[in-house]
Amino acid sequence: MDTFENMAIKIYHNSRCSKSRCALDLLKDRNEEFEIVEYLKDNLSFSEIEEIVNMLGVSPLEIIRKGEADFKENFKGKELSDKEWIKAMVDYPKLIERPIVVKDGKAAIGRPIEKVIAIL
Secondary structure (H helix, E strand, C coil): CCCCCCCCCCECCCCCCHHCCCCCCCHHHCCCCCCECCCCCCCCCHHHCCCCCCHHHHHHCEECCCCCHHHHHHHCCCCHHHHHHHHHHHHHHHHHHHEEEEEEEEEECCCCHHHHHHHC
8 A cells, every 4th residue: 555545645844945835825725735855854765755756746856956966966976767767865855856745646746836735
């Protein structure tokens, strides 16, 4: 059974990010029931990230924040497999694009916020 089936909404949130705060406000304004996952404090597992990537329908590299210092120092110019990129996100969670909202087996990155609205 998938981790995300039959559950309330989850938001993978970074409180220092304005886009992430905007998505959180959207959920609150719509009176949605949701769980906040502060992925920088509570690191995600390989399988959690892999499942999110699958729900997004993208390659892991597409949700890597390439402007982050961790990316520039450790991964810039490297060609990694999908599994290696997921491992990189486990080891360096700042690399994960944010916010990510998950509902009913679907996921969206809140850039722009309309992507989140589309899955609610």
